[in-house]
Amino acid sequence: MKIIDYISAIMRKIALLFAMVFMATALNAVTPKVLGNRHAMVGVDVVGKYLMLPVQESVDNASVRVLVAGELRQSFNVRLAVDKIDYFVPLDISRFGSDKLLLDISFRGNKLTPDAIRQFVCWSEMPQGNGFETANKERLRPVYHHTPPYGWMNDPNGMFYKDGLYHLYYQWNPYGSQWENMTWGHSVSRDLIHWDALPAAIEPDALGTIYSGSCVVDRINSSGFGEGTVIAFYTSAGQNQTQSMAYSADDGRTFTKYVANPVITGDIPDFRDPKAFWNGEAGMWNLILAAGQEMRIYSSYDLKQWKYESSFGEGYGCHESVWECPDLFALNVRGTGARKWMLVCNTGGAPGGGSGTQYFIGDFDGHKFTTNQKDALWMDYGKDHYATVTFDNAPDGRRIALAWMSNWQYAGVVPTKQFRSANSVPRDLDIFENDGTYYCGVVPSRELLTLRGNKVKHPTETCEIVVDLKGTASIVLSNQKGEKVIMEYDSRSRKFLMDRNLSGNTSFHKDFPARTIAPVRGDMKQLRIFIDRCSIEVFDSEGKMAMTNLVFPSEPYGTLTIKGGKATVYSIAQ
Numbered sequence: 001m002k003i004i005d006y007i008s009a010i011m012r013k014i015a016l017l018f019a020m021v022f023m024a025t026a027l028n029a030v031t032p033k034v035l036g037n038r039h040a041m042v043g044v045d046v047v048g049k050y051l052m053l054p055v056q057e058s059v060d061n062a063s064v065r066v067l068v069a070g071e072l073r074q075s076f077n078v079r080l081a082v083d084k085i086d087y088f089v090p091l092d093i094s095r096f097g098s099d100k101l102l103l104d105i106s107f108r109g110n111k112l113t114p115d116a117i118r119q120f121v122c123w124s125e126m127p128q129g130n131g132f133e134t135a136n137k138e139r140l141r142p143v144y145h146h147t148p149p150y151g152w153m154n155d156p157n158g159m160f161y162k163d164g165l166y167h168l169y170y171q172w173n174p175y176g177s178q179w180e181n182m183t184w185g186h187s188v189s190r191d192l193i194h195w196d197a198l199p200a201a202i203e204p205d206a207l208g209t210i211y212s213g214s215c216v217v218d219r220i221n222s223s224g225f226g227e228g229t230v231i232a233f234y235t236s237a238g239q240n241q242t243q244s245m246a247y248s249a250d251d252g253r254t255f256t257k258y259v260a261n262p263v264i265t266g267d268i269p270d271f272r273d274p275k276a277f278w279n280g281e282a283g284m285w286n287l288i289l290a291a292g293q294e295m296r297i298y299s300s301y302d303l304k305q306w307k308y309e310s311s312f313g314e315g316y317g318c319h320e321s322v323w324e325c326p327d328l329f330a331l332n333v334r335g336t337g338a339r340k341w342m343l344v345c346n347t348g349g350a351p352g353g354g355s356g357t358q359y360f361i362g363d364f365d366g367h368k369f370t371t372n373q374k375d376a377l378w379m380d381y382g383k384d385h386y387a388t389v390t391f392d393n394a395p396d397g398r399r400i401a402l403a404w405m406s407n408w409q410y411a412g413v414v415p416t417k418q419f420r421s422a423n424s425v426p427r428d429l430d431i432f433e434n435d436g437t438y439y440c441g442v443v444p445s446r447e448l449l450t451l452r453g454n455k456v457k458h459p460t461e462t463c464e465i466v467v468d469l470k471g472t473a474s475i476v477l478s479n480q481k482g483e484k485v486i487m488e489y490d491s492r493s494r495k496f497l498m499d500r501n502l503s504g505n506t507s508f509h510k511d512f513p514a515r516t517i518a519p520v521r522g523d524m525k526q527l528r529i530f531i532d533r534c535s536i537e538v539f540d541s542e543g544k545m546a547m548t549n550l551v552f553p554s555e556p557y558g559t560l561t562i563k564g565g566k567a568t569v570y571s572i573a574q
């Protein structure tokens with residue numbers, strides 16, 4: 001071939017490629033009608049299941065209303081891309097049962113003009129499709145921890161066990177990886193480790209977005225909705241926070257909102273996170289919720305009418321910030337026949353700074369919680385353990401907890417993209433006594449043992465390290481880039497610390513670099529350290545100390561240097 005033919009062939013190919021790209025872009029583009037400085041409308045001919053919305057995390061939220069023949073069918077907020085697309089989120093447009101939709105979009109910001117809105121990059125890339133890729137592609141996305149399929153997640157919600165399945169709902173934003181549009185996402189698992197994502201279970205309505213709450217299995221049909229009905233209690237976050245209920249006849253897959261919602265109202269702004277439970281000792285249902293900086297306790301016989309019983313909080317524990325996400329349950333005191341009640345209170349002002357889980361151990365008669373424990377005790381002394389609550393109806397009398405592995409100080413800016421935040425590994429709780437004081441015992445749930453693979457020489461990005469201690473010890477995880485996490489146990493002062501100042505990427509927020517310190521209630525003989533790409537959870541095997549911290553290394557920590565103990569590393573494969 002002559003050189004000239006060769007060049008023209010290449011030119012033709014390039015032209016064809018351009019045409020294809022242009023056609024694809026044209027097909028993916030939408031044409032907005034811009035109606036003013038902050039308002040646009042987009043007509044959509046529905047050809048696929050999803051409309052992919054381009055998101056730019058750094059811009060303001062736009063409010064989108066989905067209209068069918070002038071009727072409002074859904075509204076939500078999304079950071080529609082202005083000059084750069086970070087990722088896409090899917091809007092299910094098949095659910096409206098119409099081949100035409102109108103998106104009525106309001107933008108925020110003072111400097112907007114119709115011309116500026118016309119230039120937004122979001123209009124050029126709004127394709128439709130029938131699937132949405134949720135495979136785990138991010139380098140630092142955990143492998144054996146629960147994460148949402150995509151988008152933002154905070155608190156675990158509504159956890160219950162029924163007929164062999166653990167159900168986990170969570171505070172979810174289906175339209176971006178930052179907090180917004182609170183919806184109950186839903187996952188199920190047979191072993192607390194392998195989770196399958198199901199469709200969202202409870203979505204915002206005219207009473208508000210769906211904040212945290214709980215589920216109970218109504219075995220005795222107190223509610224009249226049927227034996228074994230799953231009943232959810234959640235906060236409707238609207239003009240004020242109120243408590244609503246919803247019931248499910250298909251084991252928590254779909255819910256019907258109760259016609260007489262809300263079922264509990266208050267008179268203060270922070271009034272949320274209802275946790276309901278059957279109180280066998282008192283023969284009635286109880287519910288505890290967070291109200292400002294106290295917990296309010298209610299009782300009921302039919303799950304619909306709730307009677308205020310008492311409040312707990314003033315003069316007890318840490319009051320640096322609003323109290324959130326309570327839980328209340330009875331536990332055995334290790335090695336004795338005694339039972340005590342534990343009141344869980346998630347709040348800011350934790351020892352590591354920011355979010356944490358404090359607890360109180362005392363007594364509860366269905367009406368009032370009493371304790372002589374005045375000071376705060378914390379369930380986990382790391383920085384990334386919040387919104388901890390437990391499963392309803394767990395088998396074998398177990399009390400299984402999950403925590404959201406993040407901290408409100410920096411949760412919105414941790415360096416992940418398609419998803420943001422994971423839940424902790426499941427933990428079994430009990431109570432033990434040390435020097436005359438009761439403490440919460442926290443051990444990794446036994447299901448985690450099934451993950452243990454081969455013994456390996458060096459730590460990997462997903463592994464468990466078991467350290468047999470002889471006393472004071474130092475454990476350092478490091479990589480070729482000079483990044484490291486330092487852990488130390490001082491058996492004399494009974495303190496354990498983890499230092500993540502040099503752990504990798506720490507610069508995304510000033511409160512991320514940290515050194516967390518835990519008091520150890522007794523002597524530790526063995527540590528179990530769980531690493532899952534961006535998290536390190538350390539437990540005393542006997543439950544006397546727990547510490548959970550996120551890390552964002554630029555490559556896995558492949559080296560373990562240990563003094564004062566003997567380590568065995570197990571690979572973990574999903």
Ligand code: FRU
Nearest residue numbers: 155171211212272324325387
């Ligand atoms: C705790 C919390 C809850 C609230 C939810 C909102 O992290 O602030 O009190 O219900 O998150 O997403």
